[in-house]
Amino acid sequence: MVGRAKSNTKKRQILREEHDMIMARAVAIYQAELEKEPTEKKGRRMVCREVKKAYLTETGRIIKLSDRTLANLAKGGRRLSDFNAEKGWLTPEETEKVIEYSIEIAHQGFLLSHKRLKEHVDEILHA
Incomplete structure (x- = not known):
């Protein structure tokens, strides 16, 4: 609604959706890195740093990405929001x-x- 502050729940929902979008971008980049030769690969921490830096320059907002979550999602794991939605x-x-x-x-x-x-x-x- 125009002119009204968002609830804390709505703010967290928006932040989670934003985080999921950025993490999906990082997963795509990391999976492309896995296809490269071992000498040319970037690690998952480096991918997270680059994606965070690119997002910061795009939007001016800082978002945290976990390299362990990136590895799990790249292996075919499920996002927490998808798991919770199924419940x-x-x-x-x-x-x-x-x-x-x-x-x-x-x-x-x-x-x-x-x-x-x-x-x-x-x-x-x-x-």
């Missing part, structure tokens, strides 16, 4: 439906109780 009850599409329903009810001027919201979510889950 949720609702898919992203279902979550959007619940949000749309909540906004629709609010525009009509009705109060949305926790009980009614739970009933709607249960209807979606049973469908």
Whole structure:
């Protein structure tokens, strides 16, 4: 919403998405480095440093990258945000439906109780 501060949760979500994007860039670079000859390869720490430096020059923001996380992701590991998303009850599409329903009810001027919201979510889950 315009003119309102973002919640701490939303700030962390944005930061996590930004970190995942930068880490994906680092993984792509590191996997390309693994294809090179051993004498020409850059290590994962060097790749992390270069990606952090490039991101700093692009945006002016500092972001931390772990070389161990880079190695795990390059081997085919899963991101923490993907793992946590799998644990949720609702898919992203279902979550959007619940949000749309909540906004629709609010525009009509009705109060949305926790009980009614739970009933709607249960209807979606049973469908």
